[in-house]
Amino acid sequence: MSDTYILGPARIALGDGSLTHGRIAVERGRIARILSEDGHSDLQPPDGALVAPGLIDVHTNGADEFLFNRDQGNAVEVASRAYARQGATGYLAGIMTAPWESMMHAAAEVSEAANELVEKGDPIGARCLGIHFEGPFLNPKFRRVHRGEWILPATMERAQEMVEACRGALVLVTMAPEADGVDEVARFFYDQGIVCSAGHTAAHYREGMLAIGLGFRTVTHAFNAMPPLDHRDPSILAAFIQESRTTVQLICDGYHVSPPMVDLLYRTLHDRLVLTTDNMPPAGSGYRIEGGVVRAEDGTIAGSALLMDQAVRNLMAYADIPFETAIVSATRSPARLLNLDRELGTIEAGKRADLSVWSDEYQVLATIVGGLPVFGGAHLYWPSKASA
Known part of the structure; x- marks a missing residue:
């Protein structure tokens, strides 16, 4: 047509x-x-x-049985079609912590596959809007399923290699603000227009405010892989809730964060809340879906089985808000986070x-x-x- x-x-x-x-x-x-x-x-x-508007997922590891880390460029068409079924028109392809060369190769293959789909003309599904590196500059104490031997200190050489591997498509990087070398790397990414997200971090409020000063503008999977929001010694999440320049990403499946806490977070943040899935296809014998989440063999939560349209319905239910209000956190809010709100x-x-x-x-x-x-x-x- x-x-x-x-x-x-x-x-x-x-x-x-x-x-x-x-x-x-x-x-x-x-x-x-x-x-x-x-x-x-x-x-x-x-x-x-x-x-x-079409939904936008800024944090996904793949779709169906395909992982961007493992299936690389082959996962792009699968994810594009799968996200279209969810009402999504855009997503970031997430590359998780892995051996360094493997991460760089996956990023290059995903970028190339996404460009090829664009060059073919008519879209087949949701657009891959770029690459999200979740790691490897993380805090080992909050690594969760990210293997400790693959976590690395941040260096300018590695940061530049990440940019080059993505061929201009690097959009978002999740890092622990307190990890070695992140100060310099965060400033570099900020100057390049790449969004820095705080995640897999042991940081508390003070370190969070310092991170925002360095250019961090969002936090990955609120409440998860970070210290609790303690009333005497609040975690980094408190800084990102308080600072109006930032957004907070939420896996709204009711398991990663309980419904009452989702309601509380929405009441505080409103349109600064960004719905994500952290979708982790249970590919391989080491992962299983249990209790609504994807778990590793030792029971550690590895990601979510959530889909974007369900995230919207969940937010409507948990925060008791109408569709036209809930949809903002899956459309305008992620577009602003990615600096794409002039287009999307x-x-x-x-x-x-x-x-x-x-x-x-x-x-x-x-x-x-x-x-x-x-x-x-x-x-x-x-x-x-x-x-x-």
Whole structure:
């Protein structure tokens, strides 16, 4: 189909917390304008449907049975199709701590595969928006499933090699702010426009404020792989909650963080909360899904089985907020975190037509990337001439 049409009428969650009713004019893959409900439509969602921006996951390790570390470039197409089924139009490919050369090779292969999909033209699913390195500059005491022998001190040489391996696609790096060499490396990444995230860290409040001063702008998987938010000696999380320049990433599965704490975190942060999945396909005999999370053989939580659309529904339930409010933490908030909010995250004239279509029961019906349906196109239909 064409990437120029009028979609609607439908309820439209704009991505800024508000809800309107109308139609969306799409021209050459971008949002041209929002129209009133009445008038001609080329493409109609079912009755009662909602249209929202496409979801964005900034922390995922793969999809289905494919891991970016292990399957590298082969995982990109699988992840793109899988994320489209969740209503997501973008994601970062996460490279976890591994032998250094293996990490660099995986990053290069993922970047190349993502570029090849772009060069082919019409999208097949969600876009890979870049690379997220989770490690290897971590605190061994909070390494969790990241193997200790692969954790390294940060150096400028390694930082530059990371940038070069990603071929311009390095977007996010999770580091422990207190790890050796991170001060200099964080400043380097900040100057390069690469987002630094605090994670797998033993840092407390004071170190957190210092990290923010160095350019850290977000924290990875709140409450997990860090000290508890103690009332006498608060962890690094307190600094990122308090500082208005930052965001906090949350795995909203109800297991990594209990529902009451999700509610408390949302009440404090509102649109500074970023929903992520930390999705870890249970690939290999050493991992299993148990109790809603993915665990290693010794029982350590390795990641989540969460999907992005479920994260939105969970936030709605745990924080008792409507869809148009919850969707912000999966659309505009991650777009701002990645400095992509001029292109993505809200339904506004001039932005990419990256959209998700939901039923009145908040199930994903269709996903549109660059104006083209990449999932659930059968749920969108061309009105008859009589109804048009």
